[in-house]
Amino acid sequence: MIRHTVAFTLVHAPGSPEEQDFLTRGPELLRAIPGVTDFTVSRQVSPKSDFRFQFAMSFADEEAYAAYDAHPDHRGFVAERWQSEVARFEELDFVAYP
Template sequence: MIRHTVSFVLVHPPGSAEETAFLTQGRTVLSAIPGVEDFVVSAQVSPKSPHRFQFAMSFADEAAYRAYDAHPAHVGFVTSSWVPEVADFAELDLVPLPPEG
């Protein structure tokens, strides 16, 4: 299992219609891609990070993650929305460690 997360800040003013549209579009487009599981959009509540939002999703395995990354809907979203609308981001791709014992 891979948990893919990306935290980000948008170029749009907080609370704007453009901000809402970006988050809605991201949820709609990305969660519909085959292999995406447990898609969540979250808002940052801590002042310790300038990133205001996070998209997070899970993939069963590396093959599902690679298929998502190359999927035309993902590539299109990145090109048409992510690149022009995201001011800064941090990406993490995490796999669970086995339990100790």
């Protein structure tokens, strides 16, 4: 199993309708892509990080993750929303340690 995570900060004002739209519509689209499981949206509460949110999802294996990455809905989301609405991000992918 692969746990794909991305912590990010949006260009939108906190609590704005644009922020809410991104955090609602993005997950709706991404959750529907085959192979995506356990999709969560989280809000950062620690003062140790300036990332405000996180999307996290799981994939059964590298093949499922690669299919997600190549899926037209994922590619479209990145091109149409992510690139213009995310100010900065950090992507981390995890597998279980032994």
